[in-house]
Amino acid sequence: MVPLETTARLEMRKRAQELTTRHEGLRAEQVLKEVIRRDFPGRIGLVSSFGAEAAVLLHMVARIDPYVPVIFLNTWKHFPETLDYRDRLIADLGLCNIQTVLPRPDSLRAEDPDGTLYVRNADLCCHVRKTLPMIKALRGLDCWITGRKRGQAVTRSDMELFETQDRWIKVNPLIDWTLDDVAAYFAAHSLPEHPLKAQGYPSIGCAPCTRAVRPGEDARSGRWADSDKTECGIHFENGKIVRRPV
Template sequence: MSTPNGLLFGDQVAAARLSDRFYALGAEKLLRLAIGDLFPGRIALVSSFGAESAVLLHMASAIDPATPVLFLDTLHLFSETLEYRDALVARLGLTNVIELKPDERQLAEEDPETFLWSSNPDRCCAIRKVEPLAKALKNYDAWISGRKRFQAATRAALPLFESDGERIKLNPLATWTPDDIKAYFKKYDLPPHPLVAKSYLSIGCIPCTSPVRPGEDARAGRWRGRGKTECGVHVPETLEAGADI
């Protein structure tokens, strides 16, 4: 598996070389390069349709509205998120949104009362997010994430390209600031997620998402008080393990 220029995918050296080579392109040109040239037909955008998701979705729709968009419906999402997804899909003309859901038999065995998020949030994330995404990503050589450095201290050194098991993950908005996000929304008159007005700055599942207080980082409202900062889809070892289940 290699680029037209001989760069091997799926390892740290390749990711670093891609970051060094294309760091000055800017998000839109970088995304166009990835979708059209580096990984044609082999890349997907993974989107939560959350607080800032409209930026990447808008960029992708302008490049190719048939770009695969993987959406994880954990069955614990806010109704506002599902309504926002439908509104954005219609507004942007996205034609290839692929909904991923947890396995029903697995839910019946491990979370029959839908309360696993309280007793074991890591396992809840695994069966509702990590494993469905890992299986879907088997069909792609690369995927696109909307993560940004400003969102949390754990993301402060986020690269543009990173190794993700056998794949390359692209973070085209890694260096963007909150002001960059606001400016893009304003420039293209993009609708905000309805929960942003209620101080939800990072929006996941209902039981594990709370409003962000003044002075907190954007992801402070996720798994509040649990010492948990990621669901697992951005942890390569966890994601690769999920692909085998």
Template sequence: MTSASPSFLSESGPASTLTTVLAERLDRDLEQAAPAEVISAALKVVGRSRLAVVSSFGTESAALLKYVADVDPAIPVVFLDTGWLFEETLTYRDTLTALLGLQDVRTIHPLEADLDREDKDRELWLSNPDRCCFLRKVEPLARALTPFEAWLNGRKRFQGGDRAAIPVVEADGERLKFNPLANVTQDELKALYATMNLPAHPLVASGFASIGCMPCTSRTLPGEDPRAGRWRGKGKTECGIHVTKTS
């Protein structure tokens, strides 16, 4: 970490180990911090040129992006266009970019050579969804994050499952990973949308509570977990970018 604290830089050992030490220190310091404070701390630790926001521009993405824009709208935003996204998601990306004044939104695509080799018929999502997610999300994100030393994402504990116990700051290989909304409640999130007049994703009105790629996203029923419509019936709850090290 080029801009980390002097005490951190004075230590020796593998880079991933040092990142873990710094992440644990930051997590203790920021355990109760508000989202804007977490984002500001990330900026202070690595600097704008080494910090990225990763956003799906999904149903709850406007909240994190609003906090980011208020702190520094020039922080790079990485958006993964898998080739399977709803047109409404692409429109929402453009809407939020303009509304919030985001200055550096980078749309990343999977490698055509990988898709030609492994998913020429575009049916990999059906036979091997994990591999499909790897080619279309995990690998492109790892490539996109190469210049960065830390990244921000929008996971929240109230989403449950593997996210129920996420820290505010964690190590992701040799990178720091900040979860500014980890402590935010569902009611607080709704209040933010109302007070800041943030537009909802266009598909929310159609019954979609969590939105990813078209083939693996379905509407949720009343009372279902918001992420129940993701990879329904496949025994899968995450695409892989939050369980696979990106370094």
């Protein structure tokens, strides 16, 4: 007999595949309307870093339902510009349900008392500051919206519109968007740019682990640039943090 957990996960993967089949080819806005209003009503949220391209999904979601939960992980390591940009977008877009999630103080005292864990063990730093708080924030949801795109990095090239992770389904409505698509949406809706984008930061995470991208590099090359790490601990594949190809 197949264990219950395995059966549940197989059923969830099957549902993700069915959702992909049903929604594939729809415009991003239509995918969002379907998942928010029909597929996961009251059980879906947007996880946002308020980074360089975050305004696109935030704008779309705000127009569909400004009360959809927007989960922001405050790791205490963000650029000041990101926090200012977050506050501006919340006000400009009329977002009504921002859920700011913090790492547990006792976990920080135990694992990162001097705030330099990212130097010694970046994976553990992400685990304490992002993964554990995120799991708690998602408890009341069945699905979460991400801004991941196939063209951002080689490690994301085989993504699907709907994916599974642990007990959740993830939807990537901007999966096939290009930099030109993002720029066109910003222009069409007069969205403000993240202040660091003009300084060569197309992907923005925590300040100690993000640098500007050099010419010819992919958009996420500035994240954990001196290691094989490519994901922060929010997104996993087969239960493991994704690594840069050797």
